[in-house]
Amino acid sequence: MASDDKLSAEDRLIAEYFKPIATHPGALALTDDAAFITPAPGTDVVLKTDAIIGGVHFFAEDDARDVARKALRVNLSDLAAKGATPLGFLLVLALPGESSPGWLEAFARGLGEDAQAFGCPLIGGDTVSTPGPLTISITAFGSVAPGAMPVRTQARPGDRLYVSGTIGDAALGLALRKGAAPALAPAQRAHLLDRYLLPQPRLGLTAALRFAHAAMDVSDGLVGDCAKMLRASGVGGEIDLRATPFSDAARTWIAAQPAAIEIAATGGDDYEVLAAVAPDAALDF
């Protein structure tokens, strides 16, 4: 994990906060400019990189621990959609001058917790100072059987569409944060808010995704992402919203305010896996 001259004040923080979570052997305890992984022979390495920016993808007042966890999880969600087992990740941090040690400490703690929880250790990265907003770029690596990574372009006529969990919770959670006030029980509100705050990467679908013709993670809303997948595959399709899985909280809200189904079906941040599967595949998905 190299750091540029202007961040010499951060060097100690990197050693203090990031070195302890760089548990991958190829991280070389962040003593080097580069790192390495040793993929199991005969596997493909899935690559995913996603950047999030302060003021665009998260808010300055957001808890640093949650920002870190979300930054990692949005990448893990893509690995999940590709049937990949996490190997590790690289972190690029572009830090504004006013970054506080307390913020970095909380950020590193959140990152370390999720790295351990999802078996995806920090392998290396780069820190630079920026006159702009905090920018976090993560590149995550995963392994899949050779040629087994499901792509977006191979959905076929007749396939059934599956999602790995309930749809719309995060978008409804965001609506709550923005002031919507439906009649929900406290636990229902908490469920929606939590689903917005932290994606749950659906790792562990590897076996099921072998049956998928096409798969992707739903991050920009079910309707839009499904349209993208079908268009990329050159097929048409239909989503029956009566058959789409909604949480108890979402169902309660939609029952009271039917228009909420549009938020649920088109809002983003679901981070569930969408897959197109042959109708005769015996799937417990």
Place this chain on the structure above:
Amino acid sequence: MASDDKLSAEDRLIAEYFKPIATHPGALALTDDAAFITPAPGTDVVLKTDAIIGGVHFFAEDDARDVARKALRVNLSDLAAKGATPLGFLLVLALPGESSPGWLEAFARGLGEDAQAFGCPLIGGDTVSTPGPLTISITAFGSVAPGAMPVRTQARPGDRLYVSGTIGDAALGLALRKGAAPALAPAQRAHLLDRYLLPQPRLGLTAALRFAHAAMDVSDGLVGDCAKMLRASGVGGEIDLRATPFSDAARTWIAAQPAAIEIAATGGDDYEVLAAVAPDAALDF
């Protein structure tokens, strides 16, 4: 290569400019959220990520083609120092609102030229919009024989220090750009300016680096980077500046102004490989 909602205007540009240079089979022609590589069985994959920021690491008026080439080459230089053969790279572009199609076109052209020249194709990436300055983050991948990646921490007492080319040219080139006016021939001036503008990644040292106990690329100045390597290895060392390779241009300048040797030895942007090698290794380095 995913792009966020705010960049839908850029989608066409990505398809037009980046898809043609995404020649790696695992890039899936940038139709997917993820990409993959298939490492040769029994190899390690070297990972290197470096970010450069407008106004910090390059200037707004710099030619977009050169910015792209430098962004890729600083990563390739690290692969070279690790004895790695390039496999490909991921690109994260955080684009300010005012990015012009012309800029992106030139950027992609420069990137494509170097990707081809160095056998390191684009595999994927992410584009986001930012309220801050243009930020370019590249992650490059290379392959090495298992366990063969030379690290920074294993220099030993008695090792000899080698560099892969002349030292100080880039720092002197920067001094020229800042207004220094030594008595140099036009070709000497051009040499120094060019060495500042574009690093030459010293790929192809793989065989030689097998004999290295420690190696790193010199990006922050020979003296400082050498000190880092020796400190990380827990050894002391000495650089004999009379034995350090300098270009004809640098020698001419230093002969006229002896203080210029300090710029040459401590300035940055050399992007040569520094290696510590056992004295009995038969090296034609």
